[in-house]
Structures are given as structure tokens and as C-alpha cells.
Amino acid sequence: MSLVVAGVGKSYGGRVVLKDVSFQVGPHEFVCILGHSGCGKSTLLNLIAGFIQPDQGEILVDGVPVRGPDKSRGVVFQDHALFPWYTVLQNVEFGPSVRGLPKGEVRAQAFRYLRMVGLEAYADDYPHQLSGGMKQRIGIARALANEPDILLMDEPFGALDILTREMMQRELLRIWLELKTMVLFVTHSIGEAVYLADKILVLKNGRLAAEYLLDEPRPRSAAHPRLLELRADIERLLLEEEDPGEGGNLVHETRDSGRRVVPF
Amino acid sequence: MKPGTPADALSLSEGRSRTRTGTRPPKGLRSAGFLMSLIPVVTFFLIWEAVSRANGLFHWFNPLFLPAPTAILLDGWALAQKGLIIQSVVASTLRITVGFLTGCSAAVLCGILMSRSRTVETWLGPIFNMLGPIPALALLPIFIIWFGIGEFPKILLIAWTTFIPVLAYTLDGFKSVPPTLIRSALSLGASGRHIFTRVMLPSALPNIFVGANVSLGLSFSSLIVSEMMGAKSGLGYIIVDARNYFKMSNMFVAIVLIGLEFSLFAFLLKILEKRLLVWRTNGVRTAVDTGKE
Ligand SMILES: Nc1ncnc2c1ncn2[C@@H]1O[C@H](COP(=O)(O)OP(=O)(O)OP(=O)(O)O)[C@@H](O)[C@H]1O
Ligand SMILES: [Mg+2]
Numbered sequence: 001m002s003l004v005v006a007g008v009g010k011s012y013g014g015r016v017v018l019k020d021v022s023f024q025v026g027p028h029e030f031v032c033i034l035g036h037s038g039c040g041k042s043t044l045l046n047l048i049a050g051f052i053q054p055d056q057g058e059i060l061v062d063g064v065p066v067r068g069p070d071k072s073r074g075v076v077f078q079d080h081a082l083f084p085w086y087t088v089l090q091n092v093e094f095g096p097s098v099r100g101l102p103k104g105e106v107r108a109q110a111f112r113y114l115r116m117v118g119l120e121a122y123a124d125d126y127p128h129q130l131s132g133g134m135k136q137r138i139g140i141a142r143a144l145a146n147e148p149d150i151l152l153m154d155e156p157f158g159a160l161d162i163l164t165r166e167m168m169q170r171e172l173l174r175i176w177l178e179l180k181t182m183v184l185f186v187t188h189s190i191g192e193a194v195y196l197a198d199k200i201l202v203l204k205n206g207r208l209a210a211e212y213l214l215d216e217p218r219p220r221s222a223a224h225p226r227l228l229e230l231r232a233d234i235e236r237l238l239l240e241e242e243d244p245g246e247g248g249n250l251v252h253e254t255r256d257s258g259r260r261v262v263p264f
Numbered sequence: 265m266k267p268g269t270p271a272d273a274l275s276l277s278e279g280r281s282r283t284r285t286g287t288r289p290p291k292g293l294r295s296a297g298f299l300m301s302l303i304p305v306v307t308f309f310l311i312w313e314a315v316s317r318a319n320g321l322f323h324w325f326n327p328l329f330l331p332a333p334t335a336i337l338l339d340g341w342a343l344a345q346k347g348l349i350i351q352s353v354v355a356s357t358l359r360i361t362v363g364f365l366t367g368c369s370a371a372v373l374c375g376i377l378m379s380r381s382r383t384v385e386t387w388l389g390p391i392f393n394m395l396g397p398i399p400a401l402a403l404l405p406i407f408i409i410w411f412g413i414g415e416f417p418k419i420l421l422i423a424w425t426t427f428i429p430v431l432a433y434t435l436d437g438f439k440s441v442p443p444t445l446i447r448s449a450l451s452l453g454a455s456g457r458h459i460f461t462r463v464m465l466p467s468a469l470p471n472i473f474v475g476a477n478v479s480l481g482l483s484f485s486s487l488i489v490s491e492m493m494g495a496k497s498g499l500g501y502i503i504v505d506a507r508n509y510f511k512m513s514n515m516f517v518a519i520v521l522i523g524l525e526f527s528l529f530a531f532l533l534k535i536l537e538k539r540l541l542v543w544r545t546n547g548v549r550t551a552v553d554t555g556k557e
């Protein structure tokens with residue numbers, strides 16, 4: 001399982017949102033996409049999910065171009081996007097059941113992933129009865145129940161408070177270490193990226209500004225000197241050349257888009 | 265129709281409130297609220313009775329104009345003894361049931377076709393837009409000339425009155441399905457058919473019910489008017505017949521029955537809605553994320 005993003009560009013009505021974005025992700029890699037609000041992170045994720053098509057360039061999964069959404073690429077949405085008319089269990093069963101698995105298997109699969117996120121006790125509740133963090137966990141279980149090769153997550157913990165967020169990060173890592181699917185995780189929190197990722201892609205104004213590789217063993221401590229250094233480095237990169245008054249949507253034609261690969 | 269409307273509005277807003285922590289008041293409190301709402305109604309009838317009786321004594325106006333509630337009850341009882349009430353209620357109930365259900369199903373079916381096929385929408389959309397604003401009652405004389413005074417024109421009128429609002433709400437429901445829900449279904453491997461049956465339809469269902477609730481009142485008007493024009497049975501017929509013989513209390517009997525019948529239908533619709541939209545009512549348990557259970 002490999003993902004190749006090659007020279008991808010996307011504009012909306014003449015406004016360039018993504019420009020010449022290229023990177024590769026290997027199997028089992030945990031990649032964080034980091035950047036300011038409006039820099040095109042969601043757009044990039046939606047392109048990989050197949051919800052929208054690139055204007056330039058190509059996105060290849062195992063050498064095959066992405067033409068539309070597919071069950072091999074599971075998506076976890078920032079607003080969880082659970083089906084409000086289904087119970088928690090029915091939500092998690094959705095993927096396996098539309099794939100046409102036998103009923104017993106569908107249920108078993110759903111319970112397996114509900115247990116993985118620790119919410120099997122809430123199987124018969126409706127999404128509106130759950131807290132934000134629980135909804136997000138159901139969203140993750142629902143995506144995982146389809147056993148996708150790639151898990152795309154768009155700021156899944158963005159709306160959570162800091163404590164819940166940290167707990168969710170630990171839990172996500174635990175699940176990922178167990179399943180070892182490829183994960184692309186969008187965030188605007190540097191700390192989150194440094195804690196989770198094998199590879200951090202920093203997007204800035206629609207371009208890939210830097211790519212960092214981390215091989216720090218997990219679980220990582222936020223106080224680790226090398227991680228602190230990396231955080232400071234990324235912070236500097238994101239803060240520098242911030243033209244005030246500019247919406248952050250325009251691409252700096254002048255900026256050198258050279259990437260830094262910092263192997264640890 | 266008085267009893268149906270305020271209760272409807274109340275429970276509707278209750279079903280829609282989506283506060284995460286919102287819980288319903290306990291059952292005791294709710295029935296206390298119901299008792300409270302009975303007091304003004306009872307007072308209303310008591311005053312009516314008093315005015316009517318006082319008028320009987322003092323002759324402010326012709327006592328025939330405003331019979332007392334007790335007199336209406338007695339007249340109703342007399343009519344019931346003759347079997348007229350049962351017969352009228354059955355006739356009206358059959359008409360409204362067949363007409364309303366036909367109108368609703370046709371509207372939902374039409375809405376499905378229009379939202380699934382662009383061609384159907386481009387052809388039917390403008391036609392319904394043109395016909396929709398015409399008050400349905402204006403069509404009744406034409407229907408009678410075309411189809412005679414049998415059951416068909418009445419049911420057709422009721423169905424048509426039901427059809428237009430339900431169709432409008434159904435279409436609106438399909439249009440306002442949240443795109444991320446469709447996206448998440450697609451990325452879970454749903455086919456076009458799954459998207460429709462498992463996302464579009466459930467998402468539009470609350471809207472369809474709003475449409476049905478709106479058109480229930482309209483279709484009752486159509487029922488009564490169509491029974492006033494060229495019918496030999498039904499609650500509307502009691503009213504015109506009573507007018508011809510100046511039997512005011514019979515008119516009031518019919519009006520009360522219409523109100524009761526409407527309330528019954530509104531209640532049945534509400535029950536169906538509650539059944540089908542279980543997910544919209546706030547659950548008893550309010551979940552709190554307590555970390556790992
Ligand atoms: N469908 C669309 N039509 C027009 N413009 C769009 C559309 N989608 C995104 N954009 C624009 O593209 C830019 C990037 O949007 P995107 O959602 O990818 O940002 P983001 O990095 O995910 O931001 P955030 O962190 O706030 O979610 C924004 O300026 C936005 O206005
Ligand atoms: Mg975004």
C-alpha cells in the first residue's frame with residue numbers, strides 16, 4: 001500500500017488553494033499534515049479521499065489514480081458526520097453492511113471496533129446522546145470497521161478540550177499500533193503532530209513548505225529535547241513571512257518551496 | 265380544529281430541540297401542564313353555557329343563533345340515535361383517509377423521481393410551480409363538472425391539496441441533506457441506491473412529516489368544502505343540510521365532530537412520526553464522556 005501525490009494543484013474560481021504539492025507515503029506510515037487555517041489541508045485530504053478532483057497532477061494509490069471515493073480510503077470528519085438516524089451500532093455497521101457481508105459478520109465486525117474505541121456499552125444510543133469525544137471515537141470506529149488501507153482524518157480532535165484531546169491521541173496511537181493502517185492526519189496543532197507522526201508535512205499557503213521525518217520511539221514525551229527543538233523549528237517556519245493583511249490563501253510565488261527533510 | 269393546533273406546535277418544537285443535555289420534563293410535570301391547558305378550555309365552555317342560558321332568559325338576541333353546549337350535546341345525542349353521526353363520520357373518515365394517503369404517497373413518489381432524475385425534474389418542476397399556487401378549492405367546481413358528484417372528485421381534491429405541500433417539503437428535504445453525510449457514506453462504500461435509501465430518505469423524512477402536518481389542515485378544508493358541494497353524506501353535508509333547515513345546533517355538532525376528527529388524525533400522524541423519527545427525540549440518558557469506560 002503506497003500513496004503518491006504528484007504535483008497536485010487545485011484552484012477555486014481562480015483562487016489557487018493548492019499548488020504543486022508532491023509527497024509519498026509508505027505503508028503503515030502515520031503522516032500529519034500541518035498548517036494554518038485556510039492553507040488547504042482539508043482540500044488536500046478531500047482530494048486524496050476522492051471527493052474532489054485535482055486541476056493539475058495526480059494522486060496514485062498503489063499506482064492507480066484516485067477517481068472517486070472508495071471504501072479502501074476511510075474518512076474521519078471534523079464534525080464526525082455520523083448518521084443521526086442510526087444508533088451507534090448501526091453507524092459502525094454501515095460500511096460492512098453496504099459491502100454485503102452476512103448479518104452476523106457485520107455485527108461482529110462492528111462490535112470489534114466499538115470495543116476497540118471502548119464504547120460497546122453505548123451501542124444502542126443515538127449519536128446526539130453522546131459527547132463530542134465519544135462521537136469522534138464512533139466516527140473512528142465506523143471508518144475502521146471497513147478495514148480501510150488508508151485512514152484520512154480531518155482535524156478529528158479539533159473541537160475537543162485539551163484533556164479529552166490528549167486521551168484521544170493516546171487511544172488513536174494504540175489503535176494504529178495494533179492495526180498499522182496508513183494514517184493521514186490533518187491538524188493545526190504542532191504538539192499533536194509531533195506527538196503522533198512518523199512524518200510531518202507542513203503546508204503553507206497551498207504549498208508543501210517542509211517535510212520532517214521523525215523516528216522517535218513512542219510513546220513520546222512532549223518534554224523530549226529533540227521534539228522541543230522540532231516544535232520550535234516548525235513554529236518558526238509557520239510564523240515567518242506571515243504577510244499581515246493577506247488572507248493566507250494566495251500562494252507566494254516568490255517563496256522557495258524547497259523542502260527540508262530532517263531525519264532524526 | 266382548535267384542539268389540534270396548539271398541541272402540535274408544542275410537541276413539534278419539543279422534538280426539534282437538539283440540545284445535547286436537553287431532557288424532557290418528568291412525566292408528572294407534563295401532565296400537570298396538560299391539566300393547566302384544560303382550565304382555559306373548560307372556562308371557555310362554561311362562559312359559553314352561561315351566556316347562552318342568560319340569553320334564554322333575557323332575549324338579547326335570537327337564542328337559535330347560539331345554542332348552549334349542553335343543548336348541542338343533547339342534539340348530538342339525538343342525531344347519534346338516528347345513526348346519522350356514525351354514517352357521516354364514516355363517510356368523511358374514508359374520504360380523508362384515502363385522499364390524504366394518496367396525496368402523500370404520490371407526493372413522496374414524485375419527490376423521489378424528481379430528485380433522482382434531472383429529466384423528470386426539468387419537466388415536472390415548472391408544471392407544479394405553475395399549478396401549485398392555485399388555491400385547490402377553486403378547482404372543485406371543475407372537478408365536479410368533469411367527474412360528477414361521486415366520490416372521485418372529492419378524493420381527488422383532497423389528494424391534490426395534500427400533494428402540493430408534501431411534494432414541496434419532500435423536495436426541500438432531499439436538497440438539504442448535509443453533504444458530509446453523503447461523503448461519509450460514499451467513503452464507506454455505499455452505492456447510489458444505498459445513498460438514497462440510507463442517507464437521503466432518512467434525512468428527508470422529518471421534512472416530509474412537516475409537509476404532511478401542514479397539508480393535513482388544508483386537506484380537511486378540502487374535505488369539508490367538497491362535502492358542502494354536491495354530497496349526500498359526511499360532516500360537511502350535515503352543515504349545509506342544517507343551514508337549509510336553520511338547525512344551528514346541528515351545525516355546531518358537525519363543527520365539534522370535525523374538530524375531534526382532525527385532532528384524531530393529527531394525533532395518529534404524530535404517533536407515526538414519533539415511531540419513525542425515534543432518533544430525533546432526546547433520549548433519557550444524557551451521555552458524558554468519562555474517558556475509558
Ligand atoms: N468548495 C470551495 N469553493 C471555494 N473555495 C473553497 C472551497 N473549498 C475550500 N475553499 C477555499 O480553499 C481554501 C483552503 O480551504 P481548506 O478547507 O482546505 O482549508 P484548511 O487548511 O482545511 O483550513 P482549516 O484549518 O480552517 O480547516 C480556503 O481559502 C477556502 O476558502
Ligand atoms: Mg479544514
